[in-house]
Structure formats: structure tokens, C-alpha cells
Amino acid sequence: MVAAANVVEVAALVGDTARATMLAALMGGQSLxxxxxxxxxxxxxxxASEHLGRLVEARLxxxxxxxxxxxxxxxxxxxxxxxxxxxxxxxxxTPARHQPRSAQEDALRFARTCYDHIAGRLGVAIAxxxxxxxxxxLDDDGGAVTDMGTxxxxxxxxxxxxxxxxxxxxxxxxxxxERRYHIAGHVxxxxxxxxxxxxxxxxxxxxxxxxxxxxxxxxxxxxxxxDLDFSNADSVLRTA
Amino acid sequence: MVAAANVVEVAALVGDTARATMLAALMGGQSLxxxxxxxxxxxxxxxASEHLGRLVEARLxxxxxxxxxxxxxxxxxxxxxxxxxxxxxxxxxTPARHQPRSAQEDALRFARTCYDHIAGRLGVAIAxxxxxxxxxxLDDDGGAVTDMGTxxxxxxxxxxxxxxxxxxxxxxxxxxxERRYHIAGHVxxxxxxxxxxxxxxxxxxxxxxxxxxxxxxxxxxxxxxxDLDFSNADSVLRTA
DNA sequence: TGAACGGTTCGGCGTGCGCCGAACTGTTGT
DNA sequence: ACAACAGTTCGGCGCACGCCGAACCGTTCA
Numbered sequence: 001m002v003a004a005a006n007v008v009e010v011a012a013l014v015g016d017t018a019r020a021t022m023l024a025a026l027m028g029g030q031s032l033x034x035x036x037x038x039x040x041x042x043x044x045x046x047x048a049s050e051h052l053g054r055l056v057e058a059r060l061x062x063x064x065x066x067x068x069x070x071x072x073x074x075x076x077x078x079x080x081x082x083x084x085x086x087x088x089x090x091x092x093x094t095p096a097r098h099q100p101r102s103a104q105e106d107a108l109r110f111a112r113t114c115y116d117h118i119a120g121r122l123g124v125a126i127a128x129x130x131x132x133x134x135x136x137x138l139d140d141d142g143g144a145v146t147d148m149g150t151x152x153x154x155x156x157x158x159x160x161x162x163x164x165x166x167x168x169x170x171x172x173x174x175x176x177x178e179r180r181y182h183i184a185g186h187v188x189x190x191x192x193x194x195x196x197x198x199x200x201x202x203x204x205x206x207x208x209x210x211x212x213x214x215x216x217x218x219x220x221x222x223x224x225x226x227d228l229d230f231s232n233a234d235s236v237l238r239t240a
Numbered sequence: 241m242v243a244a245a246n247v248v249e250v251a252a253l254v255g256d257t258a259r260a261t262m263l264a265a266l267m268g269g270q271s272l273x274x275x276x277x278x279x280x281x282x283x284x285x286x287x288a289s290e291h292l293g294r295l296v297e298a299r300l301x302x303x304x305x306x307x308x309x310x311x312x313x314x315x316x317x318x319x320x321x322x323x324x325x326x327x328x329x330x331x332x333x334t335p336a337r338h339q340p341r342s343a344q345e346d347a348l349r350f351a352r353t354c355y356d357h358i359a360g361r362l363g364v365a366i367a368x369x370x371x372x373x374x375x376x377x378l379d380d381d382g383g384a385v386t387d388m389g390t391x392x393x394x395x396x397x398x399x400x401x402x403x404x405x406x407x408x409x410x411x412x413x414x415x416x417x418e419r420r421y422h423i424a425g426h427v428x429x430x431x432x433x434x435x436x437x438x439x440x441x442x443x444x445x446x447x448x449x450x451x452x453x454x455x456x457x458x459x460x461x462x463x464x465x466x467d468l469d470f471s472n473a474d475s476v477l478r479t480a
Numbered sequence: 481t482g483a484a485c486g487g488t489t490c491g492g493c494g495t496g497c498g499c500c501g502a503a504c505t506g507t508t509g510t
Numbered sequence: 511a512c513a514a515c516a517g518t519t520c521g522g523c524g525c526a527c528g529c530c531g532a533a534c535c536g537t538t539c540a
Contacts (some may be wrong), residue, residue: 006330007323008260015252016528024247034487047529049488059332068486068537078332082325083247089322090246092299140408141425142382168380185381256498274517287499289518308507308516 013058014086018043019051023074026061027083028208029116031071077167080115084173091176104207109177111201111210117188118195119175122212122228126191127172127182129226136170138181143170145187156223157197158190195220253298254326258283259291263314266301267323268448269356271311317407320355324413331416344447349417351441351450357428358435359415362452362468366431367412367422369466376410378421383410385427396463397437398430435460 014020021041026032032040038048052072055061062075074080111122118126130136135149145153145160154160162169173184183191195201200216212228220226254260261281266272272280278288292312295301302315314320351362358366370376375389385393385400394400402409413424423431435441440456452468460466 007264007326008255008257010255010326010330011251011260012255015248015250015255017248018528020248020251035485043528044530045487046489046531050528053488060329065487070487076332078325078329082322082329085318085322085325086247086250089300089318090250092316092318141384141410144381170381258498275515283498284500285517286501286519290498293518305517310517 009058010060010082013055013060014083016051017041018047019055022048022051022072023055023060023083025208026072026074027080027115028113028203029074030203031064031073033069033071037072074115077115084114084176087176088174091179104209107204107207107209111212112208113192113203113210114173114175114182114184114208117173117182117184117192118201118210119173119182120177120210122201122210123182124175124178124180125226125228126220126224127180129220129224130183133225135224136183136187138170138172138183140172143172143183143185143187145170153187153190157194158187160187160190162186249298250300250322253295253300254323256291257281258287259295262288262291262312263295263300263323265448266312266314267320267355268353268443269314270443271304271313273309273311277312314355317355324354324416327416328414331419344449347444347447347449351452352448353432353443353450354413354415354422354424354448357413357422357424357432358441358450359413359422360417360450362441362450363422364415364418364420365466365468366460366464367420369460369464370423373465375464376423376427378410378412378423380412383412383423383425383427385410393427393430397434398427400427400430402426 014023018041022037025037025040034048034052035045037052038045041048041051043051052061052063052070056063056072056075059075060079061072063073064071074083109120111118111120113119114123117123127136127138130149131138134146135152137144137146150160168185170183170187171185172181173188174180175182182188192201195216196203198215198219200213200219202211202213204211217228254263258281262277265277265280274288274292275285277292278285281288281291283291292301292303292310296303296312296315299315300319301312303313304311314323349360351358351360353359354363357363367376367378370389371378374386375392377384377386390400408425410423410427411425412421413428414420415422422428432441435456436443438455438459440453440459442451442453444451457468
């Protein structure tokens with residue numbers, strides 16, 4: 001079987017703790033420098049440089065050199081999607097055996113960036129609200145923005161012009177912590193951008209976790225009817 | 241970053257030539273015995289047994305023991321999807337540098353099973369035809385069967401009842417050889433099954449390649465208007 | 481011009497793991 | 511009962527690769 005060769009290379013690149021940690025950090029959507037990534041992965045800068053070089057050579061990462069810094073980022077949405085799908089498999093692998101339940105972990109479960117859109121309980125709640133009010137449709141087979149929804153989201157500040165790069169417009173993304181869908185694609189990215197611009201959510205340092213500001217809580221409730229006050233039911237795996 | 245642990249394990253499992261070869265073989269959708277997989281991967285049975293044990297433990301494969309044989313298969317559509325997405329990334333990685341172009345390879349490019357549905361030029365041609373005649377809709381954001389299409393496919397022999405396991409009904413799957421979409425999900429699986437039942441396509445031994453019979457060629461043309469006679473334009477990357 | 485700093489390259493060390501053959505278990509058939 | 515065969519377990523070998531520190535290159539300030 002000759003067809004598997006490149007698959008092995010790509011998977012092996014992801015299948016190393018240091019590299020996977022750096023890739024996971026970059027799944028936040030931002031660009032990070034080599035030193036930052038070395039720090040996050042707990043390895044020396046020289047080792048990180050080697051890893052990053054290999055990831056760039058394999059086109060999993062892209063790099064831009066500005067001033068004396070090298071900024072690394074996920075090379076394409078295809079790579080982000082691959083990492084998501086691996087995470088989705090990895091999440092079922094452990095049948096809830098040992099959940100560390102650290103504060104760190106809880107913050108990620110509540111809200112985080114998933115490449116360039118919002119995931120976690122917040123991401124799923126937003127998706128639920130938008131589906132309930134008929135702004136978007138979202139099911140196992142795909143997603144779309146309704147005509148009414150287009151007007152609503154444009155009024156909200158989203159740029160819904162189809163991007164040139166032919167990237168996917170609106171699709172469901174399986175949330176590994178909630179095991180339900182949130183909104184990805186161009187629409188998901190625009191929603192995330194708008195919320196950041198408004199100060200409704202803030203990035204935390206050195207993590208993909210997002211912080212929901214009081215303004216964000218009330219704003220999302222007012223704008224879309226997003227309800228985050230289900231009485232601590234986060235332990236229930238809502239798969240419906 | 242603690243969240244990446246399982247991802248590393250899963251990716252590392254795929255990132256080994258022998259294991260990836262076995263997984264790729266099982267992407268044909270069938271169950272295979274340990275000895276068959278050992279032969280395909282060019283390793284001893286003892287080594288294969290170790291690999292298979294790890295893959296089962298990690299829930300990437302499932303096994304059923306019947307008589308004195310162990311039959312291994314892909315554990316879930318989620319795993320199949322992950323492998324697809326890795327393949328999609330691996331396919332862009334090499335910018336058409338060295339294409340082996342073996343007969344083996346060509347057969348896979350023409351038609352193959354992708355877990356449980358049809359891929360390759362044939363799979364894409366079927367998808368194109370069904371979209372053109374309005375049987376299904378298929379774009380970057382998802383897929384669906386139209387009302388007219390439901391009647392047509394049921395008349396064709398497909399069982400379009402929503403499966404109990406809540407698996408995805410109709411979705412686009414990025415074909416790594418054609419770099420365009422073919423039909424996956426429950427609908428894709430039913431189409432594949434109907435064609436196999438009719439003798440329109442046949443599995444080849446020890447490979448995921450499919451053979452299109454003369455009856456299949458005329459049958460697909462008559463039933464859905466599938467056209468495979470584009471004048472050897474397979475060298476052109478049609479991304480539109 | 482030199483010091484500080486980000487990043488990369490290189491040489492060498494240690495180990496994890498993929499591999500096999502041999503031995504063993506369990507099933508099938510004669 | 512024994513031989514044949516599918517599959518697994520175990521012990522040991524050898525390589526690949528992940529790691530680091532030191533040296534080196536370029537940029538940016540004093």
C-alpha cells in the first residue's frame with residue numbers, strides 16, 4: 001500500500017507531545033513567535049526551532065518573518081479541520097475515566113477559540129440561540145445562514161461577503177468538550193471577530209480560553225437571546 | 241497545555257507506516273483478519289497483533305472474534321472522518337512533486353471505497369451528475385437530498401430512512417485525488433451498496449480499488465446521467 | 481561598534497518503540 | 511490424540527528521533 005506514505009508523515013508530526021502542544025496553541029488562531037511556542041511546549045528554543053521547521057516544511061504551519069521575529073500560524077483551514085477531527089476522536093477515546101477538572105481545563109470547557117471561531121459551552125450556546133431564532137440552520141449535514149439571518153448578522157457588523165479564498169462559509173463543528181455543534185467557517189470567524197471587537201469576549205494570555213465579559217453576557221442575551229444560565233447542567237452530556 | 245495528551249496518542253498511532261497501512265486497508269469498509277492485515281502491512285503476525293491490540297485499546301478499531309479468526313474494522317465513522325481529513329492535508333502537502341503513477345495508484349484514483357462510499361473519479365462523477373439533475377445538493381457547507389431526489393433514490397433501491405445511530409445523512413467528502421467533493425454519509429453508503437448489489441461495481445482483492453463493470457457504466461449513465469467520458473482530462477485539477 | 485536578543489544549525493546523548501522469532505493458547509479438523 | 515493453524519505474549523535487538531547546549535547568523539538598540 002503506497003498511498004499511506006504522506007498520511008504517516010502528517011500524523012507522525014502531530015503525534016509528538018511538543019509539536020502537538022504548539023499546534024494546539026496555534027489553534028487559537030493567532031500567530032506566535034518561536035520563543036513563545038518553545039515556552040508553551042516546555043522545550044528549548046533550539047528544539048522548538050527544529051520542530052517548527054519540520055511543520056513548516058510539511059505545510060502544516062506557515063511562517064512570516066517580521067523584524068527579528070518569526071511568527072508561526074496554522075497554514076490553512078484544512079489543517080485546522082484535521083486537528084479538530086483528531087481531537088474529536090481523542091475525546092471519545094477516554095470514556096470519562098479520569099477528568100482532571102483543573103481550573104485551566106474548566107476555563108477551556110466554558111469558552112475557547114477553535115482556530116478562528118468560538119467553541120465550548122459559550123460557542124454551543126450561541127449556536128443554539130441562532131438556530132432557535134432562525135438566524136442560521138445547523139444540523140449534521142451542514143449549515144447555512146437564512147435570508148433573515150443575513151440581514152441580522154450584517155446589522156450586527158459581520159462581513160458576510162463570500163471570501164475570495166473559497167473557504168467554507170457556514171458549517172457545524174463538533175465541540176469536543178460539549179459533544180454538540182457550534183458554528184465554524186467564515187460565519188463562525190466573523191461572529192468571533194465581532195464579539196472581540198465589541199469587548200464581549202477577551203482572549204486570555206497563553207491559552208486558548210476566552211473570557212466572557214459582563215457586557216458580553218448581557219449583549220449576547222439582548223442581541224441573540226443567548227442563555228448561559230442553565231442551572232449548572234454542564235455535567236450532563238447533552239447529545240440531542 | 242494538558243488538553244493535547246489524547247490527541248498525541250491518537251495521532252502517534254496513525255503516524256506509523258504499518259498501522260497506517262492497516263487503517264487504510266480497513267478504510268475499504270470491510271472487516272479483515274489479523275493475518276490479512278499483517279500481510280498487507282508487510283510485517284509479522286506477532287507485530288501486527290501488537291499494533292492491532294493498541295488500535296483496539298485506543299478505540300480506533302473494533303474487533304469481533306468469530307470461530308478462530310479475529311475480524312478488525314474501523315470503530316466508528318468519526319475515525320473514518322479523521323483519517324479522511326488527515327489524507328486531505330497530506331494530499332496538498334506534496335505539490336505534485338513526484339507522482340509514482342503506478343497502475344495500482346491509477347486504479348485507486350479512478351474508483352475506490354472511502355470507508356463505505358464511492359470515491360475517486362467515479363465518486364466525483366456520480367456526485368456531479370446527481371447535483372446537476374437536482375437529486376442532491378452539495379456544496380462546501382453541506383449536503384442534502386431534495387424531495388424529488390428522495391423519490392428517485394428510493395426508486396433506485398436506497399433505504400433513506402434516517403439511521404438510528406444518528407449518523408450524518410448526506411455530506412460532502414473532499415476527494416484527495418480529485419480535490420473535489422463526492423457524496424458521503426448515509427446516502428453515500430446506500431448509493432455504494434446499491435451499485436454493489438446491482439453488480440455495477442466490484443471490489444478488487446486486497447485493495448480499496450473498485451472496478452466499474454460495463455453494466456455499471458451504462459447503468460449509471462441511464463439512471464443518473466453519469467458521464468465518465470471527459471477526454472482524459474484527469475490531469476487537470478478541476479477545483480471549481 | 482559592541483552588547484543584547486531572536487532564531488537557526490550542529491554534534492552528541494539517551495531512550496522509546498517498532499521489529500522479529502520463539503513459545504504459548506485456543507480452535508478446528510482428521 | 512495429534513497436527514495444523516489463527517492469534518497473542520514475551521524477550522531482546524537496533525534504529526530513529528526527540529532533546530539539549532554550544533556555536534553561529536541577523537537584527538536592533540545603546
